[in-house]
Amino acid sequence: MTIKRLVAAMLLASASNSVLAEESFTVQDIQVEGLQRVALGAALNNLPFNVGDTVTEYSLSRSIRTLYAAGHFDDIKVYRDGNTVIYRLRERPTINAIEFDGNKDIKEEQLNESLAGNRVEVGEPLDKTILKSIENGLTEFYHGVGKYQAEVEIEATYLPRNRVNLKIKFEEGDAASIRQINVVGNQLFSDEELLRDIESKQDLPWWRFLSSDRYQKQTLQGDIEKINSHYLDRGYLRFNIDSSQVSVSPDKESVYVTLNVTEGEKYTISGVKFVGDLIGQDEFIRQILPLKDGELYNGALVTYTEESIAKLLARFGYANSKVRTIPQINDDTNQVELTISVEPGKRVYVRRIAVSGNSNTRDEVLRRELRQMEGAWLSNDALELSKQRIQRLPYIESVEFDTTPVAGVDDLVDIGFNIKEQPSGSFNAGVSYGNYMGLSFQIGVQQENFFGTGNSAGISLNTNKYQKSISATYTDPYFTLDGVSLGGQVFYSDVDYSSASSNLEAYNQRRYGFGANIGYPINEYNRLNFGANYVVNKINSINEYDQLRHFRAVLLDAQNPDGGYNFTNYELSASWVRSTLNRGLFPTAGHYLGLSLKATTPNSDLNYFKTTFEGRNYIPLSNDHAWSFLSKLELGYGNGYGSKNGYDYTLPFTENFYAGGQNIRGFESRIIGPHAIFREAQFVPGLPDPNSGSAPFPSGPENDTYSVSPRSIGGNAMGVLTLELITPTPFLSDDYRNSVRTSLFVDAGNVWDTEFDLNRYASLIQAPRFQGEPALQDYSDAGLIRATAGVSLQWISPMGPLTFSLAKIIKKYEGDLQENFSFNIGTTF
Known part of the structure; x- marks a missing residue:
């Protein structure tokens, strides 16, 4: 092919091409050479002309730019052979x-x-x-x-x-450390005071290995803002950081930071006024306004005021409000007048609310927790409360929401709630063997989100060497649309300690019954619950220890002393619950308060009451809630009311409180508190009888001896305090924060018997008959506090909550048995 003319086209400021004639010509053919991956049609589609079009030098230059813009080629050259245009291309790899x-x-x-x-x-x-x-x-x-x-x-x-x-x-190399931070120009505050609370640390000694003096540009910018706020919050309105320099040492291992500042003078507030539309909330805003005439200017209070007004407007649907403070500074008097401009904008309404991510839970179960309604104005408070209520559900791991403006409309938004679910129930089944319980078998299913309905259902079966039990429960938390709950339970248990070893209190108890409960919401955070139970108890073969004397006196049939204790109770219960927790499982902020009272009716065979209190408070220690502090208090007290046959009713031993195991980790289960006292009469020889010999006669009760059981029988009062530092779990990413929790804890508490009288045994002699028998203590003393400390790992597994604890005893008493490592399946908090 003979090329008559070679035209050079401009190629991104420089490209060597043949020179094209200035005159125009009609394209008869387009040829493309060098294509490998790019299709011919795709290349031709990027050209600004087709066969038959008239082109000029400008058209060819433009075609080169267009081909480059497509992003497929490293080199482009164009040639003309008569009326044929030839492109020679080199594709990008x-x-x-x-x-x-x-x-x-x-x-x-x-x-x-x-x-x-x-x-x-x-x-x-x-x-x-x-x-x-x-x-x-x-x-x-x-x-x-x-x-x-x-x-x-x-x-x-x-x-x-x-x-x-x-x-x-x-x-990457090693990070440079901050060798020195210098503040130049400060006279009012020392370097130590200004640098005390900043994150950037300088030239740390070796023993502060938990801190870091690593330089980070972003961290330094935040620290500069903290220094600026330090002055503004104390009235220095004209404070300014004139410049900041970061010098790197020649070896690039250290940096020196210098901040040049101008402090200025203090300014007081001479007045506060508003401009704009306060949507009729003028008086309320003025009442809550923290800025007062005559007080020092405070930058933090100004920011807080702006945010508070914006939040107030958002409660009434003005989600896009603009609140800004305009200072009018008088340098002659060192005063500042503040003008707060409020522009609420249009009230925004919610068009549609969508829920996504819930594969198991039905939409209506989540929507009934919403406090932001479709068609209503947008309220940030309602959205946050909706998020919090959904997140409190025990089968929800996390909740996020986003607000999307409706296209073409400036006063409508759509809300999307994205749900992440977690295992909503627990299943446990297994066989185990221990010296205390022997061979144990258990199976149980507890589902907090039964078939996605949000209802709670459970059934459990347990059997071991000494007991068999079965129970079933069901609760509908939204029996009515306004949140009234309704539930019920049936239960049966058969406990047989009559053949137990000497380490157990021997008795046989058969217990069965049923009950129902109903709950009423008072407001978003408080709830009342009421219940009634019918319970039948049959106790036989009891090893009569001394603390049962009142129980024996009011129940035992004198005509049939071997008939055991048979009693039927009608129980009524009431409870109050207040919860502001941010999550149902593994909360990190908020508090929980629960107070409950159970009492038998006067027509029951036993008249008693039992009250419990639980309080939990979570304080987040970091912005991301990775660190949090938990304080927990459990209190319990029960006793009888009224009397029969001259004997006061007492709390039945089957209702006693226990400690050790889950509530005071580090001790064996049911080891803390009062122990059973077995009192035995002593005998003296009788008179000689020639026919039958001599029969011994019991001596007076003042000559009795006693022995003490190795294990606790519980008490009618309990107090347990837990302090827990919740920490990030080592070696696990933040993705598992809502399903795995690590904490350092201290447990302390006691169980005692307010009716116990130590003087009753003061003149008696202890005659031990149990292996490892402890000495008698004053079981009415609430001050016999036990304490432990340790580490705990909790995991919301597919089978349910699992808790592993490793604890060391700090304070114990004679007879207490330790259990350094424990593993539990059950409810966590």
């Missing part, structure tokens, strides 16, 4: 693989996301011109976190079929 080597501070997910934003990803054509900017950008990132020795290099390996592998090699 396709990225075959991307590899990272040596990166520790930046995760691969972050790197891939950043590269994709620059169209550097597998399958895309490679633009070599941006590789240098990527290297520089990554290097700048490392400089920003104090790694001035860091180097980033992108290595390209070309493969057959015009492919390329990219390997990004990192040499």
Whole structure:
């Protein structure tokens, strides 16, 4: 082919092309050479002209720019052969693989996301011109976190079929430490006071290994804001940080920070006025206004005022309000007049609320917890309360919501709630063996979200060497639309300690019954519950210890002393619950208060009452709630009321409180508190009888002896305090924070018997008959506090909550048995 003319077209400021004639011509044919991956049609679609069009030099230049803009080519040349236009192209290589080597501070997910934003990803054509900017950008990132020795290099390996592998090699190096922070120009506050609360630390000694003096640009910017706030919050309205310099040492291992400041004078508030629309809340806003005439200017209070007014407006649907404070400064009098401008904007309404992410829970179960309604104005308070109520459900792990403006309308939004569910029940089944309980078998199912309805249902079966029990429960938390709950339960148990070893109090109890309960919501945080139970108890073969004398006197049939204790009770209960917890399981903020009272009716065979209190308070210690502090208090007291046959009713031993195991970790279960006292009469020889010999006669009760059981029988009063520091779980990412919890704890408490009289045994002699028998103590003394400390790991597993505890006893008394490691399946908090 003979090429008559060669035209040079402008190619991104410089490209060597043949010179084209200035005159126009009609294109008869377009030829494209060098295509491998890009289809011919795709290349031709990027040209600004077709066959038959008249083109000029400008048209050809424009076609080159258009082809480059498509992003598929590294080199483009255009030629003219008569009326034929010829393009000779060199395609960009396709990225075959991307590899990272040596990166520790930046995760691969972050790197891939950043590269994709620059169209550097597998399958895309490679633009070599941006590789240098990527290297520089990554290097700048490392400089920003104090790694001035860091180097980033992108290595390209070309493969057959015009492919390329990219390997990004990192040499991060060590972060530079802050050797010194200097504040220049401060006279009112010392360097120590200004730098006390900032995150950047300087030249730390070796023993402060838990702190870091690593330099980070972003952290320093936040610290500069803290210093600025330190002055503004104390009235120094003209304070200014004139400049900040960061000097890097020659070895790039240390930095020196210098802040030049101008402190200025203190300013007081001469007046506060409002402009704009306060939507009729003028008086209320003025009452809550923290800014007062004559007081020092306080930047934190100004910000708080703006945020409070904006939140108030948001409660009434003005979600896009603008609140700003305009200071009018008088430097002659050192006073400032504040004008608060309020622009509420349009009231915003909710068009639609969507719920997503719930694969097991029905939509209506979640929607009934919403306090933001469709068609109503948008309220941030209602949205946050809705989120909190859903998140309190025990089968919900997390809840997030987003607000999306409706296109073309400035006063409508759509709300989306994204739900993440977690295991909503527990299943346990197993066989175990222990010295205390022997061979044990258990099976149980507890479902807090029965078939996605939000109802709670459970059935359990337990059997071991000494007891068999079965129970079933069911509760509908929304029996009515306004949140009235209704539930019921049936139960049966058979406990046989009559053949127990000497370490147990021997008796046989058969217990069965049924009951119902109903609950009423008072408001968003408070609830009342009422219940009634019918309970039948049959106790036989009891090993009569001394604390049962009142129980024996009011129940035992004198005509049939071997008939056991048979009694039927009608129980009524009432409870009050207040909860502001942010989650149902593993809360990190808020409090829970629960007070309950159970009492038998006067027509029951036993008249007694039992009251319990539980209080939990969670205080977040970090903004992300990874660290939190829990304080928990459990109190209990029960006793009888009234009398029979001259004997006062007491709390039945089957209703006693116990400690050890789950509530005071580190002690064996049911080991803390009063022990059974077995009192035995002594005998003296009788008179001689020639026919039958002599029969012994019991001596007086003052000569009795007693022995003490090794295990506790519980008491009618209990107090347990728990202090717990909730920490991030080591070696686990934040993704598991809502299903795994680690904590350091201190447990302390006691169980005691308010009716116990130590003087009753003061003149008697203890005659031990049990192995490991402890000495008698004053079981009415509430001050016999036990204490432990340890670490706990809780996991919401597919089978239910699992708790592992490792504890060490701090304070114990004779007879207490320790259990350093424990494992429990059950409710967690």
